[in-house]
Amino acid sequence: MSLNILIYAEDVIANAERHGNADAVRAAYPRGLHAAIADAFAGCGHTVRFSSLEDLDATLTPESLDAADVLYWWGHARHGDVPDGAAALVAEKVQAGLGFVALHSAHLAKPFKLLMGTSCTLGWRCGESERVWVAAPYHPIASGVPPYFDLPDEEMYGEPFDIPSPEDTVFIGWFSGGEVFRSGLTYKRGWGKVFYFQPGHEEYPVYCHPTVRLILRNAALWAAPAARRAETACPNMPPDRPA
Numbered sequence: 001m002s003l004n005i006l007i008y009a010e011d012v013i014a015n016a017e018r019h020g021n022a023d024a025v026r027a028a029y030p031r032g033l034h035a036a037i038a039d040a041f042a043g044c045g046h047t048v049r050f051s052s053l054e055d056l057d058a059t060l061t062p063e064s065l066d067a068a069d070v071l072y073w074w075g076h077a078r079h080g081d082v083p084d085g086a087a088a089l090v091a092e093k094v095q096a097g098l099g100f101v102a103l104h105s106a107h108l109a110k111p112f113k114l115l116m117g118t119s120c121t122l123g124w125r126c127g128e129s130e131r132v133w134v135a136a137p138y139h140p141i142a143s144g145v146p147p148y149f150d151l152p153d154e155e156m157y158g159e160p161f162d163i164p165s166p167e168d169t170v171f172i173g174w175f176s177g178g179e180v181f182r183s184g185l186t187y188k189r190g191w192g193k194v195f196y197f198q199p200g201h202e203e204y205p206v207y208c209h210p211t212v213r214l215i216l217r218n219a220a221l222w223a224a225p226a227a228r229r230a231e232t233a234c235p236n237m238p239p240d241r242p243a
């Protein structure tokens with residue numbers, strides 16, 4: 001299946017230059033996060049396009065979202081700079097069938113919060129190792145993933161994670177500090193499918209890990225819409241009597 005993938009990510013190197021951790025981020029992602037996430041789809045035959053805050057008006061439009069099958073979203077320091085209208089547009093398009101994959105700190109991204117309807121807050125601590133366990137081996141996103149895999153360096157995200165109960169908890173992360181976290185969660189919103197995936201702190205090359213890349217690829221196949229809602233599909237009006 002050939003898909004149209006749209007990747008929104010912040011410029012993590014520019015963010016890091018403002019916050020003083022540019023060396024670590026440059027070492028992990030010398031070409032930034034767009035390229036690292038896109039590398040997961042190398043050889044898949046998908047078309048990959050990019051969106052960022054700097055070109056949002058041109059790259060995150062009704063047309064670009066209609067043309068995309070799945071939107072990947074990585075944001076952190078600049079959630080607040082995403083216009084409310086853009087976030088509402090993404091949520092509306094997901095409701096109509098667009099697949100949405102929220103990565104790591106996108107738990108506080110405006111579109112994700114709109115789709116969840118909760119605060120989406122959690123606990124965190126930097127500089128731990130994580131063991132990611134497959135909790136739903138029957139799920140397509142876990143296809144080919146071993147029973148567990150280790151990330152030697154990752155930011156700890158801990159419970160409680162203030163989200164609605166998911167449809168499936170595909171992955172559970174255990175951290176060296178003792179915390180656990182629901183690291184891979186699926187939802188349906190309207191006609192659209194949503195996957196939240198916790199790994200991906202910008203100081204560690206998590207998106208270069210082969211199993212993480214497999215999960216990103218699986219997520220695209222799972223979240224791609226089987227059908228899109230037409231404007232007339234759910235009219236809020238008295239229906240005619242069935243014949």
Ligand code: ZN
Nearest residue numbers: 105155201202
């Ligand atoms: Zn992080």
